[in-house]
Amino acid sequence: MRKKIVAGNWKMNTLPAEGVELAKGVAAGRGEVCSCVNFIVCPPFTHISEVAKALEGSDIAIGAQDCATEAKGAYTGEIAASMIAALGCKYVILGHSERRQYYGETSETLNKKMAQAYANGLTPIYCVGENLDEREAGKHFDVVKAQIEEVVYNLTEEQFANLVIAYEPVWAIGTGKTATADQAQEIHAYIRKVLADKFGAAADDCAILYGGSCKPSNAAEIFAKEDVDGGLIGGAALKAEDFLAIGKGF
Ligand code: PEP
Secondary structure, eight states: OOOEEEEEEOTTOOOHHHHHHHHHHHHHHGGGSOTTEEEEEEOOGGGHHHHHHHTTTSSOEEEESOOOSSSSSSOTTOOOHHHHHHTTOOEEEESOHHHHHHSOOOHHHHHHHHHHHHHTTOEEEEEEOOOHHHHHTTOHHHHHHHHHHTTGGGSOHHHHTTOEEEEOOGGGTTTSOOOOHHHHHHHHHHHHHHHHHHHGGGGGGOEEEEESSOOHHHHHHHHTSTTOOEEEESGGGGSHHHHHHHHTTO
């Protein structure tokens, strides 16, 4: 049985007190959603500690939105995987399209970040997805294949068993445009096949999340698809009520 996951990427939103309120709101309503759904919240680095305190005693996990390529040292402004693990994070989002696009993340940097995540016991949520030009040119399959081959194929079997993938078409992120449930299923099934080509039957156990304007009104239809195991949620994760309602989509 694959894990069902609803993960909230808060991005660069909320001040610490607002983040704590949001986390408390999610924890307060969590009981209304099937315990089979694994909720993860990914606050900005600055509030991880306080959010972790607010979520004590709940089953809501915490993730970071990124980590450094190096273990420690003279890397001004960077946050090491060991630091976020020490604050209670279990997950780390890596390769989000905003980091690829605005901060020049490449497969080379992501291989290093993945290694740091695993060395510190974190489960990466590795993001893949094509932009609009690539989708319109019919290149989306090749784009996600390369993003997987260049990074995920370098993992050991043991590391792969501890990986979550998020398929996020860049044209759907924060735009209000969502991939149709059929488009999501088509590419999720393809991603699973690419994973199976390297890791065999273990690919059946890998959770593949959909991300891109996922909201309460479309989550159920998307999550009903065989190869969609949940969502990575941006905008709708900033309202506890909407985030929880997405979880009810299972
Ligand atoms: C995201 O950036 O991971 C995301 C899915 O954002 P949104 O839900 O706002 O499209």
